[in-house]
Amino acid sequence: xxxxxxxxxxxxxxxxxxxxxxxxxxxxxxxxxxxxxxxxxxxxxxxxxxxxxxxxxxxxxxxxxxxxxxxxxxxxxxxxxxxxxxxxxxxxxxxxxxxxxxxxxxxxxxxxxxxxxxxxxxxxxxxxxxxxxxxxxxxxxxxxxxxxxxxxx
Amino acid sequence: xxxxxxxxxxxxxxxxxxxxxxxxxxxxxxxxxxxxxxxxxxxxxxxxxxxxxxxxxxxxxxxxxxxxxxxxxxxxxxxxxxxxxxxxxxxxxxxxxxxxxxxxxxxxxxxxxxxxxxxx
Numbered sequence: 001x002x003x004x005x006x007x008x009x010x011x012x013x014x015x016x017x018x019x020x021x022x023x024x025x026x027x028x029x030x031x032x033x034x035x036x037x038x039x040x041x042x043x044x045x046x047x048x049x050x051x052x053x054x055x056x057x058x059x060x061x062x063x064x065x066x067x068x069x070x071x072x073x074x075x076x077x078x079x080x081x082x083x084x085x086x087x088x089x090x091x092x093x094x095x096x097x098x099x100x101x102x103x104x105x106x107x108x109x110x111x112x113x114x115x116x117x118x119x120x121x122x123x124x125x126x127x128x129x130x131x132x133x134x135x136x137x138x139x140x141x142x143x144x145x146x147x148x149x150x151x152x153x
Numbered sequence: 154x155x156x157x158x159x160x161x162x163x164x165x166x167x168x169x170x171x172x173x174x175x176x177x178x179x180x181x182x183x184x185x186x187x188x189x190x191x192x193x194x195x196x197x198x199x200x201x202x203x204x205x206x207x208x209x210x211x212x213x214x215x216x217x218x219x220x221x222x223x224x225x226x227x228x229x230x231x232x233x234x235x236x237x238x239x240x241x242x243x244x245x246x247x248x249x250x251x252x253x254x255x256x257x258x259x260x261x262x263x264x265x266x267x268x269x270x271x272x273x
Contacts, residue, residue, distance in 0.1 A: 004245040014237065018248050022255040026262065030254050040254045043246025096236070098163060115248075123167060 014119045024085070024108040027115065032087075041065065057082055061089070077102075091119070098122050161209035162229045170194075171202050178212060178225035188223065 007015040020027050030036040034051040041048050042065045049064040049072065062076030077090035077099070085106055092099040103118040165171055174188055189199040203223060206212045210229045215222040 002245050004241065004248055006241060014240075016241075016244060018244075020248075020252065020255055022259055026255055026258045027251075030251060030258060036254055036258075040250035041247050042243065043250050045246070117244075 009118055010120070012121045012123055014121075016115075016117045016119070018115045018117075020113045020115065021111075022113060023111055024106045024113045027113045028084070028106055037063070042067070052076075055079065055082065162211065165205050165209040165211055168202065168205075171206055174199075174202060174206065174223075175211060175225060178223055182215070182222040182224040184220045184222050 003018060005017040007017055009015040030040070032053060032055055034053050037051040037053070038048040041051065041063060045068040047066045049066055051061075051063050053059075053061045055061075057079055060076060060078050062074065064072065064074040066072045073094060075091060075093040077092055079087065079089045080101075081088035087104045089102055089104075090099050091102045098121065100122070101120040103120070105116045107114045107116065166175075170192060173192070177183060177188060177191070185196050185199055185203065188203070189196050192199065203212065203214075207214060211226055213224045213226050215224065
């Protein structure tokens, strides 16, 4: 069963939350050091071809991965804010349109760390497409589930 | 879905007038005249938007020379909305693997702490 929670946020956001059984210091280290990133990013079946991290404001990161079926993909971005408990960076996948702004916070309680990620898309429209929710607004009408609308055609 | 197609879908949907056109077409097909009405737009202006939507495969135009009715095509939107599932699966699998890396790091930490205690 998935431990990754998807929460609601602002209209143009996707929010994810995940708990780790480790202190924040180690979680941040594992998430920002290329040597460790290569061991978990993409999951067990994917391969990290390269992981570059220039961890400073204005610095960039870039990950290149190969999925189990041999397809290569890459994403990266620039760090806008960095602190012990919070990081803000852009995120752009090589072959996909648009750039998101990702805000990550790490909160430690009793030796466990809660990771909270807010992915802000360029517009609500983009967010809604990727979520499959039909907030296509026109003449004051909105649709809760695009699938339902399309199925009724 | 190809990157080019996804790009076209996103661009098409980035405009509020085009989103409104799609919402109208979700209720049933319409002619250019019928679409232009609610927006107080000229037909050429609406036609520009329709061209973008047609190129993105989001609408199709009928053959009827008189009316050329526009019709909503749902497939590109359904394909685009699969993106979130792949994104979520990517991070879900990544964080599961991160659990194991953290166990290793905690072990290393405990070894280091033991060695510090054992030093005279």
